[in-house]
Amino acid sequence: MIKFLDLQQLNLGYQEQFQEKMRLVLDKGWFILGDQVKSFETNFANYCCSKHCIGVGNGLDALVLIFKAYIQLGKLQKGDEVIVPANTYIASVLAILQADLVPVLVEPKLETYNINPDLIEEKITSKTKAILLVHLYGQLCEMDAINDIATKYNLLVIEDAAQSHGVKHSVFSNQSQFSATRNPQPETRNASAYSFYPGKNLGALGDGGAITTNDDELAKVLFSLRNYGSEKKYHNQFVGINSRLDELQAAFLNVKLPNLDADNDKRRSIAKRYLSEIKSDKIVLPTWDFSNNHVFHLFVVRTENRQNLQDYLLENGIETVIHYPIPPHKQKAFPEWNNLSFPITEKIHDEVLSLPISPIMTDDEVGFVIEILNKY
Numbered sequence: 001m002i003k004f005l006d007l008q009q010l011n012l013g014y015q016e017q018f019q020e021k022m023r024l025v026l027d028k029g030w031f032i033l034g035d036q037v038k039s040f041e042t043n044f045a046n047y048c049c050s051k052h053c054i055g056v057g058n059g060l061d062a063l064v065l066i067f068k069a070y071i072q073l074g075k076l077q078k079g080d081e082v083i084v085p086a087n088t089y090i091a092s093v094l095a096i097l098q099a100d101l102v103p104v105l106v107e108p109k110l111e112t113y114n115i116n117p118d119l120i121e122e123k124i125t126s127k128t129k130a131i132l133l134v135h136l137y138g139q140l141c142e143m144d145a146i147n148d149i150a151t152k153y154n155l156l157v158i159e160d161a162a163q164s165h166g167v168k169h170s171v172f173s174n175q176s177q178f179s180a181t182r183n184p185q186p187e188t189r190n191a192s193a194y195s196f197y198p199g200k201n202l203g204a205l206g207d208g209g210a211i212t213t214n215d216d217e218l219a220k221v222l223f224s225l226r227n228y229g230s231e232k233k234y235h236n237q238f239v240g241i242n243s244r245l246d247e248l249q250a251a252f253l254n255v256k257l258p259n260l261d262a263d264n265d266k267r268r269s270i271a272k273r274y275l276s277e278i279k280s281d282k283i284v285l286p287t288w289d290f291s292n293n294h295v296f297h298l299f300v301v302r303t304e305n306r307q308n309l310q311d312y313l314l315e316n317g318i319e320t321v322i323h324y325p326i327p328p329h330k331q332k333a334f335p336e337w338n339n340l341s342f343p344i345t346e347k348i349h350d351e352v353l354s355l356p357i358s359p360i361m362t363d364d365e366v367g368f369v370i371e372i373l374n375k376y
């Protein structure tokens with residue numbers, strides 16, 4: 001059986017280092033916002049070419065806190081509209097709502113699964129103040145086109161990087177000034193949200209999240225907001241929440257971070273094999289712009305009779321997952337949106353299937369998936 005993602009196996013490789021770190025934390029006896037969180041924040045900020053990293057409880061909170069911090073700074077107000085791709089994971093939409101902002105859904109491109117920059121302008125009103133980008137499945141959005149729109153309309157650009165740890169901007173693109181995702185340009189001033197949910201490219205052994213930014217003012221508010229709105233214990237200057245990166249999770253993440261680039265290389269090499277060796281006219285492979293370094297959190301194909309393909313693969317011992325079966329506007333949680341029509345988004349949700357991809361997949365396993373698919 002080839003599991004979709006074997007988290008047990010993946011983490012067993014770190015067993016000894018994890019145990020060593022646990023001993024260290026136990027010896028120290030400091031369990032909230034201690035040395036491990038501090039060093040992870042430094043390590044991850046450096047890794048992301050960012051000035052600041054703020055460790056938080058999970059990816060959803062990372063997004064919510066960014067919006068709340070901008071509200072605190074007067075850069076956003078309750079009721080402002082935020083552009084967001086219609087085919088994102090529900091967390092992106094929930095974060096906007098939790099900050100009392102209004103999500104405005106925009107269709108993605110069928111080829112990239114990322115927001116279609118050509119469809120953003122028609123959704124912009126006098127209330128539009130931000131774009132929440134989602135680098136879905138690990139592929140960077142079309143940053144140059146989006147940055148032009150953000151500049152023209154003076155919009156904040158916020159990145160949901162929960163599926164794109166380690167994705168890099170081209171150093172030669174001088175228009176990615178709005179991106180905080182591993183962008184070596186120091187003048188960038190937006191914020192990126194990360195999740196360390198166990199299945200992500202950098203995964204903890206539980207929940208975890210982080211925000212990266214080069215904006216000193218924003219970082220200062222975020223450090224406070226995640227910890228009850230206090231900078232000094234029992235002195236609260238903001239209405240904050242409790243969403244701190246856990247000390248033990250930070251310790252585990254410190255162990256795993258040095259392997260992230262190698263893990264992403266492995267994902268890319270599996271993706272390259274899938275892309276060149278899967279040959280079936282019933283399966284549409286994802287597109288990958290080689291000028292960016294897609295981190296393949298997921299390898300998502302499309303097919304018309306998805307159930308049929310998923311059953312066939314399972315019968316042959318290959319587990320797959322659907323990301324995602326129901327788009328946000330069709331969820332029961334949002335009855336007011338259920339009649340909206342987003343044909344590209346709906347087509348994506350009807351047809352996508354994620355093949356196994358992970359840093360611990362063997363060449364033989366990859367070959368087996370390809371062989372079975374080519375007999376479909």
Ligand SMILES: *Cc1c(COP(=O)(O)O)cnc(C)c1O
Nearest residue numbers: 058059060089091092162195197
């Ligand atoms: C996983 C994920 C999140 C949320 O992260 P949690 O840590 O589970 O809260 C947000 N956005 C996207 C696109 C994700 O994939």
